[in-house]
Amino acid sequence: MTAARGRTGRPPLTEERKAEIRLEIASAAVELFVTQGVAATTGEQIGQAVGVSARTVWRYFPSKESCVSPLFSEGIELIAALLREWAPDEPLERLFDRTLATEIGVIGRLERATVRDLVRLTRTEPGLRAVWLQTYDEAEPAFARALAERARLPADGLEPTIQAAMFNAALRAAVEHHAWRTADTGTEPATAETELMETLRSALAVAAGGVGQGLGVERGCGAGCHTFR
Known part of the structure; x- marks a missing residue:
């Protein structure tokens, strides 16, 4: 045998x-x-x-x-969880106060200066730029589902879809603005982290206000016109 x-x-x-x-x-x-x-x-x-x-x-x-790509996308689910837990009376710009933005995804895994350098490279390297933008494309549906769940709306509804797009764009614009603005200033790491948080808060405040805010547009919102709340 x-x-x-x-x-x-x-x-x-x-x-x-x-x-x-x-x-x-x-x-x-x-x-x-x-x-x-x-x-x-x-x-x-x-x-x-x-x-x-x-x-x-x-x-x-x-x-x-x-x-x-794994470093870019690592924080998506954490951010989606924050959106689900976002209290009704809490301003959107305070979303990251309990979980520092510097602990999310790529920013938490690598040295802060390396992160900024990586984001700067997405401005000049088409291949990296494509991966960077694809990450945000993949994040948007996750954010929409989280916002829909929070508001008890259909996951494919127009309102959470638009809100997720605004939120997503605000995040990307804030991170890029911070990385590119500090490119040649020699900012100290602690100061850079504080400035990143302030930039994120400012960007989310703009998103929460809506497109008409500050653009000289009359904001007569009806039932189909909502800002983040």
């Missing part, structure tokens, strides 16, 4: 470990992009920084620019 043949080789990776590897690759890619530029960075270098082969890098990501 022969012994039953067991499975040989390495055990399959768990989904949790796969997610960890994706984040490790993403962090390594960011560091390389910031220190030596996107064009000079290869898949082999990214893999070496993590201790995996270039083949493994390409198994997880279709391009070197897309390697950063």
Whole structure:
């Protein structure tokens, strides 16, 4: 009688470990992009920084620019949760006060200066820009569902859809404005974090006010015209 043949080789990776590897690759890619530029960075270098082969890098990501996508998207669900828990009497601009924006997603995982440098690269690197914008496209439905749930409205309703679009655009514009404005000022890290929070509050206040606010538009809102509340 022969012994039953067991499975040989390495055990399959768990989904949790796969997610960890994706984040490790993403962090390594960011560091390389910031220190030596996107064009000079290869898949082999990214893999070496993590201790995996270039083949493994390409198994997880279709391009070197897309390697950063897990860091961009890491905070989406956390922000959606904050929207669900947003109290009716709480101003939108105070949304991040209990959970610092600097602890969300990519900003919480990497050095603050590295984060700002990464966002700045999205301004000049088309590949990174595409990944950056795609992340916000993917975030918008999650924000719409959260706002709809909070207001007990249909998930595909027009109102939460528009509100999510305004909220999403305000977040992106605030992060970009902060990163690009501090590009050459040599701002201290603690000061930069404070300025980021203030920029986010200002952007969300504008979004909460609506398009007509401050534009000389008469705001005679009826039943179909609502700002964030």
